[in-house]
Amino acid sequence: MASQGEQEVSLRPKEEQGDAGGPSKSAQKKAAKEKEKAEKAAKRQELERAQKEQADANDTSKHLYGSMPSSSESPAILPKHKFTELAELYDAKEDQEVTVDARIHNARVQSAKLAFLVLREEAHTIQAVIAEGGANKISRQMVKWCGGISSESIVRATGLVKQPKEPVTSTSISNFELHIESIYMISEAAQMLPVQVKDCMRAPPMTDEDSKEEPATDSQGLPVVSLNARLNNRILDGRTAANQAIFQLQSGISNLFMEFMTQNRFTWINSSKLAGAATEGGSGVFEIKYFDSKAYLTQSPQFFKQMAIAMDMKRVCEIGPVFRAENSNTHRHLTEFTGLDFEMVIKNDYHEVLSFGEQLMLYIIRNLQERSEFKRLTKVVDQVFPGAGDFRLPSTDQANEALRLTFAEAVKLLNDNGAKAGEYDDLSTAQEKILGRIIREKYDTDFYSIDKFPSAIRPFYTMPDASNPKVSNSYDFFMRGQEIMSGAQRIHDYKQLCERMRANDPPLDPLSEGFRHYTDAFKYGCAPHGGGGLGLNRILQFYLGLPDIRFATLFPRDPGRLAP
Secondary structure, rough: OOOOHHHHHHHOOOHHHHHHOOOHHHHHHHHHHHHHHHHHHHHHHHHHHHHHHHHHOOOOHHHEEEEEEOOOOOOOHHHOOOOOOHHHHHHOOOEEEEEEEEEEEEEEEEEEEEOOOOOOOOEEEEEEEEEEOOOOOEEEHHHHHOOOOOOOOOOEEEEEEOOOOOOOOOOOOOOOOOEEEEEEEEOOOOOOOOHHHHHHOOOOOOOOOOOOOOOOEEOOOOOOOHHHHHHHHHHHHHHOHHHHHHHHHHHHHHHHHHHHHHHHOOEEEOOOEOOOOOOOOOOOOOOOOOOOEEEEOOOOOOHHHHHHHHHHEEEEEEEEEOOOOOOOOOOOOOEEEEEEEEEEOOOOOOOOHHHHHHHHHHHHHHHHHHHHHHHHHHHHOOOOOOOOOOOOOOOOEEEEOEEEHHHHHHHHHHHHHOOOOOOOOOOOOHHHHHHHHHHHHHHHHEEEEOOEHHHHHOOOOOOEOOOOOEEEOEEEEEEEEEEEEEEEOOOOHHHHHHHHHOOOOOOOOOOOOOOOOHHHHHHHOOOOOEEEEEEHHHHHHHHHHHOOOOHHOOOOEEEEOOOO
């Protein structure tokens, strides 16, 4: 009887049994096929290498494109003249040679001989053309390479400015295009991006504040990038032409504020943003750990401005962050915003402060409307947010005056138009918007001030009206029916201030550690004074008519957002 091992050998197919324990026939066949396959792959790779070497040898413009070499490797990449910004090309000359560093907004190959790029720098775009041949003997390899550059990559391109046969309607610079002579990669962007900048160029549809639904596509079936997705990818979203224009306008507003303050001999101060006590009542203040004790982020520079006045700084101003720990999730509220603040000595009457603030705002708004660069930027924003350029001011015969109403007059306007308002009640956001529409229709202006607010709805340091203590020497500024500034004459008499603090609801102790240094400023004598605080983000939002303050804030902070 055959052993078990002999039975297993006999049961194997003959074709799988090798000679003297060697490889089976099937294994030999498989090895032969793999060897043949490897030889073919090696020959193919060798052929491709040879073809590439031949192509490179025949590439007449290989030195004119590719990765950015160092200046020591190729001095030819340095321009013969200064670098040009795309903003300068609106007034360029035909056949002017320029070198620009810009992002690739779009790249496409028209044919083996022709490719088009759209170059972008800040809010400016221009079409670039790469065509085979020409004085530099542009190769097809260069055309193909240019057409394959990933969007958002940064390149250095040199070329000649040319007038196209027809205006290029898809770029901001429509009357010129750039004919590429050389182009090098400075920084290559990833092929896959979380959002496309071109999709961020379309404004997202605005929903109600309480709505959580955000459509995936618009009415034309194009992708919608929600506000939340934009803020989560702020680096890419911030590259759009509209965003570049928005934040250049924000910078412009800050500069105009500084211009006006400097012209009027204000002293710039930089107040602390840390306080040892919640000095404005305790609510709405961020508490932080300060070594072994507690500290608080300041709600405003108000106390510091007044203390500077007590130091005999007659006019002070500053631009700085303001923190509000308010759980408000609306289109116009943030937990951190930028404040434009001023405080000044009063010589005769409280309205000196109000008139100064009105002149400040008229200066800012009129210069936004009249300076050519600001007009151009506003036009860019208007392409995404229609109505951005439709901010109204009084007619030219009233060019130096702003519309001013008393609080009582504003309440009467509301009541006369069916929007019930109380004589001494604060205005709600809805009432403010209604009032803004009434005033626009009646007075043809989007900027106005309201004077003499009820004392009960203003801070304890606000000076009451001497003839009627129920109202105060205080005011608010409005743009498009929404508040952008609060201001007032401050109480400068030590005894009166202490009395107002003790009568406050809840009562405040003027001698407490949180208030002592502030009240001491008036104990030592202080001139009559007043001032105000403007919200930079709101000025920008309402001047442009943006639907949400987050569009007017580079890195917004609200109750639900601490990043990026």
